[in-house]
Amino acid sequence: MSSTIDSLWAQHRGLHPDAAETPPTAFHFCDNARDADVCADLVVAGRKRATALSVAELELAGLPLPRVGDLAVVLDGSGRARAVIRTTDVAIRRFGDVDAAFARLEGEGDLTLAWWREAHRAYYERVLAGTGHIVDEDFAVVCETFEVLTVAPPALPVTSFCP
Numbered sequence: 001m002s003s004t005i006d007s008l009w010a011q012h013r014g015l016h017p018d019a020a021e022t023p024p025t026a027f028h029f030c031d032n033a034r035d036a037d038v039c040a041d042l043v044v045a046g047r048k049r050a051t052a053l054s055v056a057e058l059e060l061a062g063l064p065l066p067r068v069g070d071l072a073v074v075l076d077g078s079g080r081a082r083a084v085i086r087t088t089d090v091a092i093r094r095f096g097d098v099d100a101a102f103a104r105l106e107g108e109g110d111l112t113l114a115w116w117r118e119a120h121r122a123y124y125e126r127v128l129a130g131t132g133h134i135v136d137e138d139f140a141v142v143c144e145t146f147e148v149l150t151v152a153p154p155a156l157p158v159t160s161f162c163p
Contacts, residue, residue: 001028004152005073008081012150016104026073026081027142031127033077039108040076043083044151048107051133054124055140066090066144084150089143094136095121105145 009023029051042048058065070087093102095117103116118155124135133139 001079002110004080004081008073008084008152012084015150023073024077028077031123036077038083040074042107043074043148050105050145051136052120055142056128058074060131065142082152083148085146085148087144089145091143091149093141093143094137095139095141097159098137098141098143
């Protein structure tokens, strides 16, 4: 287990003494380190409060649908723990039924539905390439909203020291 996950979970337990001794699942948003960093920064800044995996992704990975009350540790692209979140709502929607309000909650890009549709269609097509899944208006999307419970302290800058 990452020492940053352990440290963040200890901080979280200090604020929430009823929390379990072991940390929940840790994950990063997106399919690459750069975007994972951006999304983790948006969570910490208070702008990102939702995410949208596809039902197909979860099924292919053998993962259950998220549930209200689930806790998770958000990682950045290098695997550093950045925040503890709790799921507040889960709704399965057709890709074509995702609305502008949800796109704003995702907090990415220019916050518009047009940006959300373009970015998410490209993401789903990348991660599901070769699986036979087609991203169209009927494609099933898990629209999950969450709240941030605990944020890790900022990382100390790397400095060099020569005596």
